[in-house]
Amino acid sequence: MITLPPSYVEQMRRQLGAESAAFLASYDAPRTQGLRLNPLKTGLLEKGLDRLELKSRFGLEPVPWCDTGFYYDEASRPGKHPFHAAGLYYIQEPSAMSAVELLAPEPGDIVLDLAGAPGGKSTHIAGKLRGAGLLVSNEIHPARARILSENIERFGIRNAIVTSASPPQLEERFPRFFDKIMVDAPCSGEGMFRKDPEAMDEWSPDHVTMCAARQSDILDSALAMLKTGGRLAYSTCTFNEKENEKVIAGLLQRYPSLRIERTERIWPHLQRGEGHFVCVLRLEEDPGTGRPALSAAAAKRPEGRPKRGAVRPEEEAIRLYEAFAADTLSPEERALPPGEPVLYGEQLYWLPHAAGCPLDRGWLQGLKVLRPGLHLGEVKKGRLEPAHALALSLPDASYATRVFDLPDESDAAERYLRGEALHTDEAAGGWTLVAVAGFPIGWGKLSGGQLKNHYPKGLRKP
Numbered sequence: 001m002i003t004l005p006p007s008y009v010e011q012m013r014r015q016l017g018a019e020s021a022a023f024l025a026s027y028d029a030p031r032t033q034g035l036r037l038n039p040l041k042t043g044l045l046e047k048g049l050d051r052l053e054l055k056s057r058f059g060l061e062p063v064p065w066c067d068t069g070f071y072y073d074e075a076s077r078p079g080k081h082p083f084h085a086a087g088l089y090y091i092q093e094p095s096a097m098s099a100v101e102l103l104a105p106e107p108g109d110i111v112l113d114l115a116g117a118p119g120g121k122s123t124h125i126a127g128k129l130r131g132a133g134l135l136v137s138n139e140i141h142p143a144r145a146r147i148l149s150e151n152i153e154r155f156g157i158r159n160a161i162v163t164s165a166s167p168p169q170l171e172e173r174f175p176r177f178f179d180k181i182m183v184d185a186p187c188s189g190e191g192m193f194r195k196d197p198e199a200m201d202e203w204s205p206d207h208v209t210m211c212a213a214r215q216s217d218i219l220d221s222a223l224a225m226l227k228t229g230g231r232l233a234y235s236t237c238t239f240n241e242k243e244n245e246k247v248i249a250g251l252l253q254r255y256p257s258l259r260i261e262r263t264e265r266i267w268p269h270l271q272r273g274e275g276h277f278v279c280v281l282r283l284e285e286d287p288g289t290g291r292p293a294l295s296a297a298a299a300k301r302p303e304g305r306p307k308r309g310a311v312r313p314e315e316e317a318i319r320l321y322e323a324f325a326a327d328t329l330s331p332e333e334r335a336l337p338p339g340e341p342v343l344y345g346e347q348l349y350w351l352p353h354a355a356g357c358p359l360d361r362g363w364l365q366g367l368k369v370l371r372p373g374l375h376l377g378e379v380k381k382g383r384l385e386p387a388h389a390l391a392l393s394l395p396d397a398s399y400a401t402r403v404f405d406l407p408d409e410s411d412a413a414e415r416y417l418r419g420e421a422l423h424t425d426e427a428a429g430g431w432t433l434v435a436v437a438g439f440p441i442g443w444g445k446l447s448g449g450q451l452k453n454h455y456p457k458g459l460r461k462p
């Protein structure tokens with residue numbers, strides 16, 4: 001039984017009138033749990049529920065507002081299953097699945113997720129992009145940005161750049177740049193009290209006022225980055241009108257060329273989910289607000305050209321990647337998509353170039369970038385050691401020449417995820433993709449009847 005702050009109860013009675021009794025009673029009902037399947041994995045949406053028995057394993061039932069979303073039975077703990085490590089799904093509160101459905105990104109879009117951690121909306125957006133277009137996924141707090149980056153990796157996303165910047169920093173770099181922007185704003189979290197009673201500790205009317213002011217500032221930056229004709233989704237997990245309808249009303253006053261396309265609320269006494277608010281807006285004309293937005297050309301910071309004849313370290317690193325790929329990846333996977341190599345120290349990334357989007361590595365200079373595209377590997381002693389992200393980015397195990405496929409609920413899968421070496425009768429040697437039920441979970445290196453474990457130390461199960 002949750003004890004709600006008295007001034008919050010009073011506020012909701014005022015807001016909902018006769019309906020408030022049913023609303024307040026919803027706090028005694030069980031919270032809802034959801035997961036969202038990953039469309040980037042081969043055939044998962046079409047066959048995964050039956051072939052992998054996900055439906056019966058986790059007691060899945062469809063979430064009405066998201067075709068990849070499902071309620072699950074809490075006792076089945078899908079977050080602990082090796083399929084989670086393989087990025088087959090993202091654990092997400094069902095109501096939170098509504099925001100990206102309403103933003104409706106499409107393959108080819110250039111999208112910004114401005115407040116991205118831990119990654120629920122970003123992984124959802126990337127699933128909808130299906131590898132075409134670009135996602136800039138940002139989180140202001142560095143520690144949370146690292147979690148976001150891990151989730152981008154686990155989901156196998158190739159066309160995302162993960163940054164950790166404040167909205168004004170990004171605004172300066174990316175004026176009128178994005179087709180679609182997600183602003184899942186920090187809020188007072190009233191809609192999460194049932195799921196996370198600790199969210200109540202911070203709640204107070206003053207905190208709500210502070211949140212509303214911060215949300216307006218974040219939205220101002222977001223709007224400076226939205227292309228004319230572009231769409232922005234603003235979402236919160238609070239019921240508070242000051243942070244929802246009133247923030248939007250203020251925005252419409254400041255930007256008369258902004259139109260509301262749709263507003264949705266999810267109420268726990270009316271739907272099966274926690275509280276959520278989403279407003280989808282379209283910018284019909286350039287607002288010309290006088291905010292100091294740089295032109296796209298001015299924002300770009302071109303790099304110096306390398307001396308003629310000099311081999312750039314990126315080119316050398318890509319040659320090492322190509323040698324690795326020729327040995328380890330299937331022919332259709334060896335060719336890299338349009339893009340360019342980026343070296344951060346010894347770490348090699350592939351920065352995708354999306355059609356119609358000018359972003360190249362010059363745009364990232366001076367920004368804190370955790371992941372400038374797909375992490376291909378680390379240059380070590382004149383060879384390329386493949387990155388975990390590269391394994392997870394393969395849509396299934398058929399994209400590798402050597403595969404160590406483990407049954408999903410096997411002792412071997414658990415041991416691999418704990419970082420142990422595995423024994424094998426395989427005589428071949430070299431880098432080997434490790435998979436569960438045909439879906440990649442990492443790399444191993446075969447030698448002398450042993451599979452040396454390359455599952456990242458930071459992800460290993462205790």
Ligand SMILES: C[S@@+](CC[C@H](N)C(=O)[O-])C[C@H]1O[C@@H](n2cnc3c(N)ncnc32)[C@H](O)[C@@H]1O
Nearest residue numbers: 115116117118119120121140141144184185186
């Ligand atoms: C509701 S959470 C985002 C959840 C995320 N979109 C997801 O679906 O997993 C809001 C995020 O905004 C970040 N944040 C806090 N202050 C911020 C600010 N001033 N500007 C931008 N983001 C901020 C928080 O660190 C938090 O990660």
